[in-house]
Amino acid sequence: MTPFPREDYADLNRYDPGRSPVAVDLSDNTNLWGPHPAALARMRAATPDDLRTYPELYADTLRVAVSERFGVAPECVTTGAGSDDVLDSAFRAAYGAGQTVAYPAPTFSMVGDLARMSGMVPRPVPWQEALDNPRALLAGDPAVVYLCRPNNPTGAQLPEEWVERLLGLRGEDGPLVVLDEAYADFAGETLLGWAPKHPKLLVTRTCSKAYGLAGLRCGFGVGTSEVVTEVDKSRGPYKVARLATELAVVAVRDEDAWVARTTAECVANRERLRQEIEARGLAQLPSSGNFILVAAPSGTAAEDARALREASVQVRPFTQVPDLGEALRVTVGPWPLMERFLEALDSRMAAFREVVSR
Numbered sequence: 001m002t003p004f005p006r007e008d009y010a011d012l013n014r015y016d017p018g019r020s021p022v023a024v025d026l027s028d029n030t031n032l033w034g035p036h037p038a039a040l041a042r043m044r045a046a047t048p049d050d051l052r053t054y055p056e057l058y059a060d061t062l063r064v065a066v067s068e069r070f071g072v073a074p075e076c077v078t079t080g081a082g083s084d085d086v087l088d089s090a091f092r093a094a095y096g097a098g099q100t101v102a103y104p105a106p107t108f109s110m111v112g113d114l115a116r117m118s119g120m121v122p123r124p125v126p127w128q129e130a131l132d133n134p135r136a137l138l139a140g141d142p143a144v145v146y147l148c149r150p151n152n153p154t155g156a157q158l159p160e161e162w163v164e165r166l167l168g169l170r171g172e173d174g175p176l177v178v179l180d181e182a183y184a185d186f187a188g189e190t191l192l193g194w195a196p197k198h199p200k201l202l203v204t205r206t207c208s209k210a211y212g213l214a215g216l217r218c219g220f221g222v223g224t225s226e227v228v229t230e231v232d233k234s235r236g237p238y239k240v241a242r243l244a245t246e247l248a249v250v251a252v253r254d255e256d257a258w259v260a261r262t263t264a265e266c267v268a269n270r271e272r273l274r275q276e277i278e279a280r281g282l283a284q285l286p287s288s289g290n291f292i293l294v295a296a297p298s299g300t301a302a303e304d305a306r307a308l309r310e311a312s313v314q315v316r317p318f319t320q321v322p323d324l325g326e327a328l329r330v331t332v333g334p335w336p337l338m339e340r341f342l343e344a345l346d347s348r349m350a351a352f353r354e355v356v357s358r
C-alpha cells in the first residue's frame with residue numbers, strides 16, 4: 001500500500017512568507033514602479049477568445065518573443081506559470097530517487113520546498129564553502145545544482161569564472177545546473193547566452209520582477225533543445241494562460257523601453273539607498289538585485305520588521321545571514337517609498353537606542 005500522506009512530505013508546509021497587506025510593501029521584490037504599461041493596455045483590450053479558448057500548448061508566441069529578444073532559437077526556450085513553475089518542472093525532469101538538489105546557501109527560500117515537492121532532498125552548502133570550492137556542490141552526485149545569480153536574499157553576484165568552472169567540473173552524467181536569473185536585469189549582466197551551448201544548463205527568468213507582472217504568473221527558461229524538451233515533458237501542456245502569454249510577449253519586447261527605464265532608476269536608487277544606510281552606520285551587503293539586505297538595527301530581525309510594520313512599512317526579516325547575522329531585506333523602489341522606509345528605520349533606531357540607554 002502506498003502511504004498517504006507521503007512520508008517525504010512531512011517536512012513540507014504550505015508556503016508562508018509572513019506577508020499581509022500594508023501601505024508600503026518592500027518585502028517581495030516586485031516592481032514598485034507598477035506593471036508594464038503596454039502589458040496593462042493589452043489586458044484592457046482583452047477579447048472574448050482570450051478567455052473562451054485554450055492557450056497555446058507551450059506558449060510558442062512567447063518562445064518566439066524570447067528568442068528574438070535574447071538571440072536564442074525558439075526550440076531553446078521553455079515557459080511556465082511563473083519561473084517557480086519552470087524550476088519545479090526542471091527539478092521533476094531531473095528527478096532521481098533519493099538524490100539531492102544542491103545549492104549555495106542562503107538562497108531563494110522556495111528552492112528547498114521545490115526539491116521536496118519533487119521528492120528530492122535539499123542539500124544547502126554554506127555560501128563561502130561553495131565559493132571556495134565549487135566541487136563541494138557536486139559531492140554525493142546531486143540530480144540538480146541550483147544557483148541564483150544575483151542571489152536572493154543577499155544580492156551577491158556569483159563570479160562568471162566560478163560558474164564556468166562549476167559547469168566544467170561536471171562529468172558527462174553530472175547534474176542539471178539551474179541558474180536562476182530572476183534579478184539579472186538589475187545586475188546588467190547575464191549568462192543566458194551560455195544556456196543553448198552548454199549541455200544540461202537551464203537559465204530561468206521571470207516576468208514577476210523587472211517586468212512588473214507578478215500577478216500574471218509567467219516565467220521562462222533557456223537551455224539546449226534537449227533540456228527544454230525534457231522540461232516541457234515534465235511541465236505539461238496549457239500551463240501559461242492565453243492572456244499571460246500575450247502580456248508577457250509585450251513586456252519581453254519592451255518596445256517603449258519601460259523596463260529599461262525603470263530598471264535604470266531602480267539601480268540608481270539602490271546606490272542612493274546604499275549611501276543612506278551607510279550614513280546610518282548599519283552593515284549591509286553589496287547588491288546586484290532590486291533589494292538590499294541590511295543588518296537588523298536591534299540585532300533581532302523579526303522585532304525590527306514588526307516595528308517597521310507598525311509604521312506601515314513591510315520588509316522581510318532573515319536570520320543567520322553570513323557576515324550580517326539578523327537582517328532585513330528591503331525592495332528598492334521609487335524614492336518616496338525609500339524615504340518612507342528610511343523614516344521608519346530612523347524611528348526604530350531611535351526607539352531602540354532609547355531602550356538600550358535606559
Ligand SMILES: *Cc1c(COP(=O)(O)O)cnc(C)c1O
Nearest residue numbers: 082083084108152182206208219
Ligand atoms: C521572485 C523570484 C522568482 C520569481 O518567481 P515567479 O514564480 O516567476 O514569480 C524566482 N526566483 C527567485 C530567486 C526570486 O526571488
